Amino acid sequence: MLEIDGLIARAGGFRLEGVSLLVGEGECHAVLGPSGSGKSTLLHAVLGTLEVAAGRVRLANEDITTLPVERRRLGYVPQQLGLFPHLSVRDNVLYSARARRVPEPEYRPLLDRLVEITGIGALLDRSIATLSGGERQRVALVRALAANPRLVLLDEPFTALNESLRRELWWLVKDLQRERGLTVMLVTHDLTEAFFLADDITVLIEGRQEQSGDKRTIFRHPASFAVARFLGLKNLFPATITACAEGRIIADCPSLGVTFRLSGEAPAGTPILVGLRPEDVALRDAEHPPREGERVVSGKARIIDLGAEAVMHLETTPGGPVVELTAGWRTLHRFRLEDGQAGVTVALPETEMFWVKAS
Amino acid sequence: MRGCCAKGLRASIVAALMVLALYVGLIVSLFWFLDPATLKQTLLSERTVFSVKLSLMAATLATVLALLLAIPAAYALSRYRFPGREAAETVLEFPIIVSPAALGAIILIFFNNPLGAWIQENIVYFVFGFAGIVLAQFVTVLGLAVRMLKAAFDEVPVELETVARTLGASPRHGFFTVTLPLAKSGLIAAFILTWAKALGEFGATLMVAGSMAMRTETLPIAIFMKLSSADIEGTVALILVLVTIGLTALFTARRILGRAVHA
Incomplete structure (x- = not known):
């Protein structure tokens, strides 16, 4: 189990502010953020290659905040993979055992199993330069x-691969994680990679821990405008709280001409x-009432053909707010919708809605 | 546009061939004064054999000593930020901006200071001796060696050292198993070019060690002495010896580096 408690670290002029998080035994925790958010600073603080200004890092109940990198027992796969180009595949995978002087009977069963799962047996005598992108990742x-690390740190290792290969390797990592x-x-x-x-x-975001929690909560209920924007949420409308009582707020949204009753508290x-x-916006008509x-x-529907599915933009008033809806073609046909059609109605279910303070 | 590029390309090739022609022309011009009998006599003379041996020994020792200091220094300059780093990098240019003769004079003046005099009396006597030749060459080539090695270490990504450490390697183990093998080409190039520069060093050597026949007479000093006594044929013979040794070293370096790159 990894525990990061109030970690503050500086890298050049950048400062990572008091990050605290917990990664349970056998769990995968994704640190998400745009470029310059402090992801790499956090990773290097955990790795031990960056001095921590304040806070603690504990791994399996051992305080490793000031422990040298080589004694932390971490597995690290950087973005550029860090394979040693002057060594063969075999020498690369045996590097750790040799550096730690682990006797062969101790490392052999795990190594053989890993080679079997990842299918790199035929590559062992090859040089790194002759490997394809996917083979290098494996x-x-x-x-x-x-x-046999206590914690595996993956620093965007699949970024350079094409989509199908990335998904194949995601499954491999998931299988390895479950088995080991x-x-x-x-x-x-990458949001998809993190959620997968x-x-x-x-x-x-900008060196601050904006939100931590299980992925569904973050997906459905971003805690701030910055998180919502980073997650790429499209349907965000300004509103004002008009009342608050018993854990619920009433929010007036003049641009949509609607008043919402949502969970939460604020003055x-x-x-x-x-x-x-x-995907939570629903089409409604006389046969499918709210x-x-x-x-x-x-409003007026504008339909964008994305191949397997379609995106509909509902223009509530000319030049006014647009409600975006993702739907399959079958749904659009059931509602007999056409591009440019006026008088289209959509439903905004309050149970699926979230709100954040305007920044 | 294409015609313009083709003209530019032709002009650059002509410039490259002119560089080659300049140096080859200078070497070929030596043959105007080449006398086979004098060449044979000079090559086989005890004094020339001594000069070649002295030059090879001093250049090799100076290079080895320079690399022993340059490798850790270059690694530190490549990897760490520390107080005085900028100044240390700037000082590397010192032997280039200060002429070798001035550098030699500085060394000579140092040995006339109380500290220098103490070193000469209690540790090694440098002035007008073999140690002085090695020191003069060492001081002249050290900056070059550090600069070349730093460039070689800069080429090795720090990430590889970090990965090695996560795999259980100590910084020292990571350096010897990852960094040094990957900087191998640069290391060989640094050794050979440093050695070649030390072999041809003249000004500083003359200042510190003087020009005593059969004692401190390296090949460049022997050339100077032959020319001073108006022995043109003898001078040409010694120049050809120095050029042959230097070019052989450079061709060897290129072959080794070529092999390392393609390995």
Whole structure:
């Protein structure tokens, strides 16, 4: 288990502010954030290559804050993979055992199993220069895991690969994690990668820990405008809290002409943004009337063909706010919708909505 | 546009061939004064054999000593930020901006200071001796060696050392198993070019060690002495010896580096 408690670190002029997070045994925790958010600073503080200004880092109940890198027993796969080009694949994956002088009977069973799972057996006598991108990723993973690490740190190792190969390797990492019970900290700016691999997520923005928690909570209820914007949420509308009582707020959204009743607490008069994911917006008509707890808005539909699915932009008023909806073609056909059609109605279910304070 | 590029390309090739022609022309011009009998006599003379041996020994020792100091220094300059780093990097240019003769004079003056005199009396006597030749060459080539090695270490990504350490390697183990093998080409190039520069060193050597026949007469000093006594044929013979040794070293370096790159 990895525990980071109130960690402050500086790298050049950049400062990472008091990060605290917990990665449970056998879990994968993704640290998400845009470039310059402090992901790498956090990773290097955990690695031990960056001095920590304040706070503690504990691994398996051992305080490793000031422990030298080589004694932390970490597996590290950097973005450029860090394979040693002057060594063969075999020498790369045996590097840790040789550096630590581990006797062969001790490392051999784990190494053989890793080679078998990742399918790199035929590559062992090859030089690194002759490997394809996917093969290199596998070798880097085997090398990191062959050291039997207490924590695996992955620093955007799949960024350079094409989509299908990335997904194949995501499954490989997931399988390895489950089989070996690996505790993993993944650093990435890729939302899909984070949601695919991680159980929990921490979002860093400009050196601040904006939100930590299980991925579904972060996905559905971003804690701030910065997180919502980083997650790429489209439907964000300005509103003002008009009342608050018993854990619920009433928010007036004049641009949509709707009043919402949502969970949460904040004083009346607080300016907020109410939001809803495009996939949670539902089409409504006479045959499919609004349900309880849904607020409806109408306007002109603009349909964008994305191949397998379509995106609909509902223009509530000319030049006014646009509600985005993601739907399959079958749904659009069922509602007999066409591009440019006016008088289209959509429902905004309050149970799926979130709100954040306007920044 | 294409015609313009083609003209530019032709002009640059002509410039490269002119550089070659300049140096080859200078070497070929030596043959105007080459007398086979004098060449044979000079090559086989005890004094020339002594000069060649002295030059080879002093240049090799100066290079080895320079690299022993240059490798850790270059690594520190490449990897760490520390007080005085900028100043240390600037001082590397010192032997280039100060002429070798001035550098030799500085060394000579140092040995006339109380500290220098104490070193000469209690540790090694440098002035007008073999140790002086090695020291003069060492001081002249050290900056070059550090600069070349720093460039070689800069080429090795720090990330590889970090990965080695996460795999359980101590910084020392990581240096010897990852950094040094990957900087191998640069290390060989630094050794050979440093050695070649030490072999041809004249000004500082003359100042510190003087020009005593069969004692401190390195090949460049022997050339100077032959020319001073108006022995042009003898001078040409010695120049050809020095050029042959130097070019052989450079061709060897290129072959080794070529092999290392393609390995």
